Amino acid sequence: MSEFLNKSSAKHYSLALLCGGESKRLGSDKGLYKPTGDETLVRRALRLFSSHFSEILLVVRDEDQFKLYEQEIQPANWTDVRIVSDAQTGGDLPRSALTAVYAALAQANTERIIALPIDQVGVSLSHLLRLTEHSGSTLSSAFISDEGIEPFPGIFSKLQTESIRAAISARQLGVQHFHQETGSCLIPAEELANSLAVNCNTPEEMTAFFGTPLADTFDRRLHYLRFSLTEACNLSCTYCLPDGFPEWLRHKSTLNLDAIKNVLTAFRALGFRKVRFTGGEPTVHKKCIDAVRIARDLGFESIALTTNGLLIKNLKDWRSAGLSLLNVSLDSLDDEEFFKLTKNRGAKTVAKLVDDACASGLEVKTNAVLLRSINGNEKTITDMIDWAIARPMTLRFIELMNTGLNSSFAKQERVLGSEIEPFLIQRGFSLNHPDKNKISVAGPSTDYFSAQHLGKVGLINPMSCNFCDRCNRLRITAKGALKMCLFGNQDIPLDMSSPESIALAIRASIGKKPERHNLESGDSGNVSTFRTIGG
Ligand code: SAM
Numbered sequence: 001m002s003e004f005l006n007k008s009s010a011k012h013y014s015l016a017l018l019c020g021g022e023s024k025r026l027g028s029d030k031g032l033y034k035p036t037g038d039e040t041l042v043r044r045a046l047r048l049f050s051s052h053f054s055e056i057l058l059v060v061r062d063e064d065q066f067k068l069y070e071q072e073i074q075p076a077n078w079t080d081v082r083i084v085s086d087a088q089t090g091g092d093l094p095r096s097a098l099t100a101v102y103a104a105l106a107q108a109n110t111e112r113i114i115a116l117p118i119d120q121v122g123v124s125l126s127h128l129l130r131l132t133e134h135s136g137s138t139l140s141s142a143f144i145s146d147e148g149i150e151p152f153p154g155i156f157s158k159l160q161t162e163s164i165r166a167a168i169s170a171r172q173l174g175v176q177h178f179h180q181e182t183g184s185c186l187i188p189a190e191e192l193a194n195s196l197a198v199n200c201n202t203p204e205e206m207t208a209f210f211g212t213p214l215a216d217t218f219d220r221r222l223h224y225l226r227f228s229l230t231e232a233c234n235l236s237c238t239y240c241l242p243d244g245f246p247e248w249l250r251h252k253s254t255l256n257l258d259a260i261k262n263v264l265t266a267f268r269a270l271g272f273r274k275v276r277f278t279g280g281e282p283t284v285h286k287k288c289i290d291a292v293r294i295a296r297d298l299g300f301e302s303i304a305l306t307t308n309g310l311l312i313k314n315l316k317d318w319r320s321a322g323l324s325l326l327n328v329s330l331d332s333l334d335d336e337e338f339f340k341l342t343k344n345r346g347a348k349t350v351a352k353l354v355d356d357a358c359a360s361g362l363e364v365k366t367n368a369v370l371l372r373s374i375n376g377n378e379k380t381i382t383d384m385i386d387w388a389i390a391r392p393m394t395l396r397f398i399e400l401m402n403t404g405l406n407s408s409f410a411k412q413e414r415v416l417g418s419e420i421e422p423f424l425i426q427r428g429f430s431l432n433h434p435d436k437n438k439i440s441v442a443g444p445s446t447d448y449f450s451a452q453h454l455g456k457v458g459l460i461n462p463m464s465c466n467f468c469d470r471c472n473r474l475r476i477t478a479k480g481a482l483k484m485c486l487f488g489n490q491d492i493p494l495d496m497s498s499p500e501s502i503a504l505a506i507r508a509s510i511g512k513k514p515e516r517h518n519l520e521s522g523d524s525g526n527v528s529t530f531r532t533i534g535g
Contacts, residue, residue, distance in 0.1 A: 009132045010361070013155070014113045015053040016104035017045050018097060019069065020061040020086060021117060025202045029065065031058070031118040032072060035206040036213045036271050038221060040072060041118050046081065048301060052125060054110050055080045059100045062087045082107075096173040097151070098164060105161045116153040121209055122198030122299060123153055126322060129361055131155055131187060140184040145193040149186060151175035191320070195299060209299060211271035214506070216513040220471055224274045225267045228478040228534045229288060230254040233281040235308055236343040237331075239371060239406055239413070241531045244343075245280070253280070253478045253532075257287045259496040261294050263476055266502035268298045272474075276304040276327075278534025280478060283311040289321050296322025306367070306534060309353040310346050315360050325363045328354050332368070332375040333383055340374050354393065364393040365458075369400050376415035382423055389427065389453035396445055396458040402519060404528035417446070417459035424448045424457055443470070468516035474506070477533055482506060486533065487517035487525040 019031040019042060026033050031042040039047075042058060050056050058073070060066050062085055069075075069083045086099050089106040093099050101115045114128055127143070131153060135141035139157035143150040154175065156164070160182070167178060179186070189196050200206045214222045231253035236244040255263075264275065275295050282288050282305060295303045304325035305318070312318065318326075330350045332338045338347035357364045368384055370376035381397075388395030400414040429448035444467045445458035468485075475483035481491035482505065492509050495501040517525060527533060 010052045010129055011054055012110060012112065013053050013132060014055045014057055014104070014108040014110045015049055015128070016057040016059050016101070016108070016113045016115045017042065018059050018100045018104075018115055018117045018152075020059060020065065020095070020100050021097075021119065023119070023201050026206075027203075029068060032068060033206070035121075035200070035210040036221075036223075038213075041121065042069065042072060045116075045118060046073070048125060049128070050081065052128070053080075053114075055082065055108070057081075057104050057108060057113070058083045059104050059115075060085045061095065093165070093168045094171065094173065096168065097175055098168055098173050098178060101154075101156055101175070102161065102164045102168060105156055105158055105164065108158065111159075112155055112157050114153050114155055119200055120152055120196075120198070121200055121206075122195035124192075124195065124296075124301065124322075125324060126296070126319070127189075127192050127196060128153060130192065134185070134187045136185040138183055138185040140179060140182060141187060142179045142184050143189040143192070143196060144186040145189040145196065147193075147197065149176045149179050149184075150189065150196055151179065154179065154184070191293070191296075194297060198299070210273075211269045213271035214510060217511050218469075218513075218515050220469075220513075222270075222472055222474055222510075222513075223272050224276070224473045225263075225272050226276045226278055226473055226475045226534065227260075227263065227291075228278050228280060228476065228532075229260065229282045229285040229291060231280040231478045231531050232284045233279060233308075233531055234284055234310060234344075235281065238341055238374070239369065239400060239409070240529050245531070254285060255478055255480060255496075257290055257294075259480060260287070260291045262496055262499045262502055263494075264291070264295050264298055264300070265499035266506065267474075268300065269499060269503050270506060273300060274302040274304070275300050276306060276325075278306040280531055280534065281308055281311070282534075283307050289318060292318065292321040292323050308342075308346075309350045310344070312353055315353070315356050315362070319360055319362060323362065325365070326357045327365045327367055328357070329367045329369075330354065331370070332380050333387055334375070334380060337375045337380060341371070351387075355391070358391050358393055364391075366393060366395045367398055368395065369398050370415040370420075371400065371413040372415055373413060376413070378423075381420055385423055385427065385457060388457065389450070389455040392454045394445075394447070394456050394458055396460055398460040399463045401462055401530075402522060402524045403530060404524060404526070406529070407522065407524065414463060416463070417461035420459060421448075428452055429457060443467075462519060466516060466520060474513075475533060482509060483533060484509070484513040485517050485525065486535070487519050487523065487527060488514055489525045491526065 032040045084107045086103045089103045135155050141155040232245045232250045306327040309328045335347045400410045402410045429450045445460050447458045
C-alpha cells in the first residue's frame, strides 16, 4: 500500500517550529503561552502537526530556552521531536528568523524543511500540505497573497544552508527578501490568505483568535461541536431510517447558511476548536461545502464530516474548502449486505471514496455498525478488518445503540465490541501504540494498533462502557436546538439571529449539561433515531 504513503508527501519533510521570538506583552515565552488556559502553543502545534511530518524540530534561542522546552515536552519521550537551538549552529551569527531557519536546516534529518513561527497560529495543516503539494523543483517555496510574499510558512532546502549563512553574515536578514532573491516557488495563498496572516502578540489578540473557553459544572472543558445541518438523508438504513426521509419534513429540519454561520461564529467565540458536520446526511444540504469553508475561515483546527459518502464527487474541492477529517459510514463491503442495510447498491462507490480520501492525505475513519442478522458475521468482520488495515485509516466498529424507535430491535441485533476483539488479536493487534510517545487524544474509541499494518482499528462500545467523564462535546440539531448530551432529554431552542444570542444562550444553559447519560440501563433520552442528531 505504498501508493498511499508516497502520496503523503509531507512525510518527507521536517517541520521546524520557530520558538525563539520574544514577546514581553504575553508575560511568558511565546511557545509556552496557554491561550486557552490548558495547553501551551508548542503542545498545540505537536497535537496538530506531529503525525504528519518526518520529524518536528523546536528551534529555540539558547540553552536557557532549551531547558524550558525540555521541561515542557520531555523530548526523550518522543522519537520524532527534537529541540535544537540557534546557539548550537550559529552562535556567532546575529539573531533573526533566518538564523533559526539556518539552525533547523543544519540539524534536520531530511533534505527539506518547512519553517513555521510558533505564534503564526492561524496556519493549519491545509496550509502546510498545500505548500508541499505545490512546491516546484526550486529549492524553496512560500505563499504569495495580496500583501506580497509571506515569509512563513516556507520550504527551505539543505542545499541552501550555506547561502543562508552567507546572507545572515551579510546582514541580509529578511526572509521575504530571501525568497525574492533566490527565486522561491511562490504559491498563491488564495482562500487560505486570511488565516495565514493571523499573528498574536498580546493576550487580547490570543483571546480574539482562540475564544473564551467554556467548561461545564463537572469541570469538563468543551471544545468539540457536533453540528447536524439537516435531518434529510439519501439512504434508508434499517436501524436508523428504515422508511427513508419524508420529503415534506425537509424544510422544517434543515438549517440555512446564515444560521449555520452564526452557530459556527458563536462556538469559535466559546473556544471551540473542532467541528463535525453530520445529519441526516450532511452532504444532502446543498451548502454543506460552504459550511466547511466558513468553519475554515473562522479558524476551526479540525473540520470533520460524517457522511455515507455517496454524494461526494470531488474530494479535492472538499479538501481545499478546509475539510481535515472524513468519517465515512460503511457497514459492509459486500454489495448484497450493503443493500439489505441501506436499500442502496453503492458499497463499491463508498469504498472507492475511502481509497481516494486516503490517497489525498485526508485523515480518514470508516465507521461500521454491525447487525447480527445481516453483517455481524465472521466473514464480513474479517473482510472489513483486512481491507482497513491495508490502508492509512482507522476502522471503527460502533455498537448498535438503543434509540426510541429501535430498542428491542437493537437488543436482538447488537454485536458487542468484545466479540470483535479476538479477530484483532489474531492479526497481532494490541492496545499498545507502536510509538508510545504519541500524544493520545482521549476519545470514545478504544484503539488497537499493530506495527505491521498501516491501518488501526477502534471499538466504540457505548453499550458496554460509558465515557461521559471525558465528554468534550455540545451538539446543535438541524432544528436549531442545543443538545447538551447525545442521550439527554433536553433540546434547548436557540435564537439563531446572531452569534451573540447563540453564545449567550449556551453560556446560560451550560449548567444543564448532565454528568452522564444512562444508555446502559436502556434510557436513550429523547433520541428517537440518529437521523435527528447524527450520533
Ligand atoms: N448520514 C451520515 C452517515 O451516514 O455517516 C451521518 C449521520 S449517521 C446517523 C451517523 C452514524 O450514525 C452512521 O455511521 C450510522 O451508522 C450511525 N448510527 C445510526 N444509528 C445508529 C445506532 N442506533 N447505533 C449506532 N450507530 C448508529
